[in-house]
Each structure stands twice: as structure tokens, then as C-alpha cells.
Amino acid sequence: MSDQGEEPISLVLFSGTDDRLTAAAVLTAGAAALGRPVHIFLQYWALDAFRADKINMRRPLAPEAGPEGAAAVQQAHADGQQPWVETLRMAKEIGEVDIQACSLSMDILHLSADQLDPIVDGVEGVAAFYVNAGVGQVVFI
């Protein structure tokens, strides 16, 4: 078994809420900082969040956040907490992070590759996702 520094990790991003995208970005940055290759596969509402015309917009939160949770998150952003997309950009600079859009989700949302933010590296099907993930872990967020 290889040591952790070479062990890839694959994140399937499904949700496009600010809280889950932030959790995903932090898990990505942490893995990248440890030298682990990170493969990200964008589906559904997470894919929608990576549209060039939406990627810098404020995202909704999970319904369970409630008013108290929403206020805490808003305050954290006002206090300078990095937006999730900036954490992902930083992770791409310090490590090996590959971001691919799921081709089926592209079809469902009627998106073309040129509508995605350049942080997305390409579009692939689920078979290619598994081949790139190899035997590494898969985490669904």
C-alpha cells in the first residue's frame, strides 16, 4: 500500500450549497497540501455552481442551516472567510487537483463546456471518472 502522499482521493461534488462546497474545498485543500492528487467530478447542482456566470455568486445554504446558521455563515464571510472557489484555486496552485464535469449532468442542465468557469479542466463520463480515480477513495459530497 502506497504512503499517504501518493494516495489519490476522488470527490464527487453533487451539492451546490455554500456550506457543502466549502466543506469540499477544505477537504481538497487539505489533501493537496499533503501531496495527494485530488480528482473532482461535478454533478448536478455542484456543476451548476461552476458556471462562469455563477461561480462568484453567493450560494444558498442547506435548509437545515436555519436562520441562526445562516447568520453565522454570513458573518464568517463578512469577517474575511475565503470563498470556496478561492480555496479551490489555492489548492490547484499548491497541488495536483483535476476538476471534471460529469457529461450526463452537462446534458441534464443543457450546459456546454464554454459555459463553465476555466477552473474546470474538462468534461468526462463516469467510466473515465473511475479510471482516473483508480483504486483511490471516492467521497460523495
Added chain:
Amino acid sequence: MSDQGEEPISLVLFSGTDDRLTAAAVLTAGAAALGRPVHIFLQYWALDAFRADKINMRRPLAPEAGPEGAAAVQQAHADGQQPWVETLRMAKEIGEVDIQACSLSMDILHLSADQLDPIVDGVEGVAAFYVNAGVGQVVFI
């Protein structure tokens, strides 16, 4: 470490929304097509979606879909996108896919085995789930 073709993957299906069930079905079909055994463990609202009297019904979406996302998904289905359960049936035909209901969730939802669609292969507890999953990956959806 075995090569990918023999590496099992276990999916814990918790959510019963159309979008997450579709994502799960696609991940199942992709793994099955690569020759990987797939173990599916049904909990809570995903289990409810596998009831014989509900499995062909249209499911709700995650709240974050919003009206625009809901319209896109509805259009994709109208355009012929395969329902999640058909993708799962196809995956069972081409590969080794075992679908088990979580016994605790069966109790919570007051379900008996004969109320489940025949695509479900049986009912098991969490210990049996782990034994069947072996050292393979666990993905929670």
C-alpha cells in the same frame, strides 16, 4: 493491491430524491461496467423509494434544485433520460450488483421484505453490510 476490475465498491443510499438516486445509479452502472462488484445498502428515504408501490413514481428533488433545476430535470426526463431504476436494472444485468435493505431502516419505516421491489436482493444489518463490503470503499449518498 488488486487491480480496479476486482475492487468492490459499497454505496450507502440514504436519500430518496430523484437527483441523488440518479447520481447513485450512474455511479453503480459505471462501476459495474468496469467489472467492479457493487454493494448497495438502502437506508431511510432511499429505502422508501424501493417500495414496490413507489419505485416507478416520480421522486422529489433536493430543495436546492429550485424551479430552474427542477425544470431542467423534468425536461431531461421528457427527452428520454432513463429513470434511475432502469439504470440500476441495467447495471444488475451487466455486472455484479447486490442491493440490500438496512434492517434498522426497515424497522423505522415499518416495512416488511415483501413490500420491497424485487430489485432488492435482501435485508441485512450493518454488521453484514461491512462484512460484505470487505475492505472496499464506502460511499454515502
Added chain:
Amino acid sequence: MSDQGEEPISLVLFSGTDDRLTAAAVLTAGAAALGRPVHIFLQYWALDAFRADKINMRRPLAPEAGPEGAAAVQQAHADGQQPWVETLRMAKEIGEVDIQACSLSMDILHLSADQLDPIVDGVEGVAAFYVNAGVGQVVFI
């Protein structure tokens, strides 16, 4: 590859709904019963659920539960189903279960360590989480 009894599993708990916390507690107890070390990393709304002043309160359910699902869960609790926190306490007694709060989520929610229930063993950053998880699986709930 080590046998399952020594294979650690890491659960990132993000959601604080009763249904997902129960699913997480059951997966924890099952792994602990098989002798697997379990690392739990608390983020966002799951972390909020571990506050000392909230840990014994009834939690909301995922919106998809609906009135029928909510009634089933309420009835199960009335019939004596163990609360998720009791399942976690039991898992800590029978196995090796380490529960850590995510330091970034502590900041976002303005929590200090003394506000958490003693079932939480400490606070750590994402890098420490990965180091403790090792090459074991990561499951996001």
C-alpha cells in the same frame, strides 16, 4: 492489505439532521463492533448538534422525510429506538472511536471547545484529520 479488523474508517459528519446522525451512529457502531478504529470529524451542522446545550435535543429531519417519514421516525423514537448520541456512546465503549471537531467549522459557528459535549475528544484542522485517517476510507455524511 490488512484485514478488516484493523482497517480504520473516517466519517466526516456534516449534516445535523436526526436521520443522518442516526445513519452515521449506526455505521460507527457497526465498524466499532468489528474492531475497526473510527475517526469522526465534525463540520457545520453536525458540529452544532454536538454542542453540550443541544446534544440531547430532538433534531430536525431532512426535508425529504415529509409528514409520513417524520411520523415514522417519531413513532420509532416513541417505541424506544435509541437516540443517535446513545448509539455513539455505546460505540465508544465497545471500540476505538475518536470524535474531533473541525477547527474551521468551530470558527464559523463561533464555538469554543468548552461549549462541546464531552463525547467530543478534541478540535483539529483538516490536515490533522487526514493524518489521523491515514490511508483508510473517508465517508462524508
